[in-house]
Amino acid sequence: MAPSASPLNQNSKFLIFGGGYSGQYFANEIRKLGCLALTSNRSKKNNEYSFFFDSSSNEIPAEHIFSNTTHILSCIPPGKNGEDPLLSKLQAKLESLSLEWAGYLSTTGVYGNTDGNWVSEKDTVNPLQERSKRRRLCELNWINSNLPTQIFRLPGIYGPGRSTLESIIKKNIKVINKKSQIFSRIHVADIANSIIYLLKNKNELDFHQIINISDNHPCSQIEVIKFSYELLGLNMPQTIEFEEAKKMLSPMALSFWEENRKVSNDLLCNKLGYQLIYKDYKSGLKNCLGLIKNRSKKLYV
Numbered sequence: 001m002a003p004s005a006s007p008l009n010q011n012s013k014f015l016i017f018g019g020g021y022s023g024q025y026f027a028n029e030i031r032k033l034g035c036l037a038l039t040s041n042r043s044k045k046n047n048e049y050s051f052f053f054d055s056s057s058n059e060i061p062a063e064h065i066f067s068n069t070t071h072i073l074s075c076i077p078p079g080k081n082g083e084d085p086l087l088s089k090l091q092a093k094l095e096s097l098s099l100e101w102a103g104y105l106s107t108t109g110v111y112g113n114t115d116g117n118w119v120s121e122k123d124t125v126n127p128l129q130e131r132s133k134r135r136r137l138c139e140l141n142w143i144n145s146n147l148p149t150q151i152f153r154l155p156g157i158y159g160p161g162r163s164t165l166e167s168i169i170k171k172n173i174k175v176i177n178k179k180s181q182i183f184s185r186i187h188v189a190d191i192a193n194s195i196i197y198l199l200k201n202k203n204e205l206d207f208h209q210i211i212n213i214s215d216n217h218p219c220s221q222i223e224v225i226k227f228s229y230e231l232l233g234l235n236m237p238q239t240i241e242f243e244e245a246k247k248m249l250s251p252m253a254l255s256f257w258e259e260n261r262k263v264s265n266d267l268l269c270n271k272l273g274y275q276l277i278y279k280d281y282k283s284g285l286k287n288c289l290g291l292i293k294n295r296s297k298k299l300y301v
């Protein structure tokens with residue numbers, strides 16, 4: 001049997017709501033395939049590939065932005081009361097477009113605390129933080145919409161320009177030690193490329209509405225920081241024990257330490273066959289270092 005044509009082709013048009021770090025990265029990867037990708041921001045930009053969308057404004061995107069759209073991706077975090085900023089403004093409009101696909105970037109925060117145990121898509125959600133409860137409400141808004149929704153649950157996102165390397169360079173880091181504390185993470189390139197992989201192979205793969213995207217190596221934050229100092233050729237300062245550090249942390253920073261879980265990528269990588277570009281923080285951070293070296297070369301030529 002001849003393989004069926006990829007559902008992603010040059011007639012595909014993507015609207016990416018929330019053209020921030022992950023949204024812009026995704027747009028750039030999609031454009032490399034010859035598809036049209038427009039991204040939204042809350043400030044007006046003089047660029048034909050971006051458009052204005054701010055849920056706190058009554059201004060909605062012009063009709064030509066929506067015309068011929070086949071796919072949308074929302075990278076916008078929940079509103080203050082748990083409303084989804086995009087659906088609360090544009091759900092009816094988006095439902096009228098007969099979209100092929102509607103992606104939503106969510107967080108693994110909806111799983112809550114598992115005292116370091118693995119979580120998978122099959123687990124019942126149990127959000128602990130208020131922001132994770134709001135996120136779950138948004139997930140439910142998307143699931144209950146009439147859109148062809150697919151939700152991606154993400155742990156800590158890092159990549160070029162946004163990693164522990166930059167935090168060290170900007171002296172914006174505390175080296176905190178908390179016994180048995182595990183975090184999961186994902187390189188931004190793997191967010192974009194795994195979603196593209198799923199879209200390209202949509203006709204052959206089983207559809208799953210909720211998919212975790214995380215790397216193979218959940219580990220302590222201190223392990224990552226130690227490696228980052230080594231990569232930069234700098235000495236790591238003395239560690240601060242968590243009990244001491246918590247007196248200095250903001251409530252937001254503290255809330256991240258209240259949850260301890262390992263996010264499974266078994267569905268994405270084993271069952272659906274996506275091959276991670278950056279399997280762990282070591283390969284991912286080496287990639288991030290490349291950008292830092294390029295920037296500093298430019299500063300000195």
Ligand SMILES: NC(=O)c1ccc[n+]([C@@H]2O[C@H](COP(=O)([O-])OP(=O)(O)OC[C@H]3O[C@@H](n4cnc5c(N)ncnc54)[C@H](OP(=O)(O)O)[C@@H]3O)[C@@H](O)[C@H]2O)c1
Nearest residue numbers: 018019020021022041042054055075076077107154156157
């Ligand atoms: N960062 C992480 O480690 C992490 C981890 C897991 C999940 N997530 C979630 O994954 C998604 C993407 O993350 P990211 O770090 O790439 O996001 P980001 O860089 O912070 O970008 C967020 C985007 O949403 C837009 N936005 C925010 N509020 C809006 C509103 N009320 N109306 C319209 N647009 C709005 C922002 O507009 P402007 O461009 O104008 O600012 C920006 O383009 C987010 O939902 C985030 O919460 C993040």
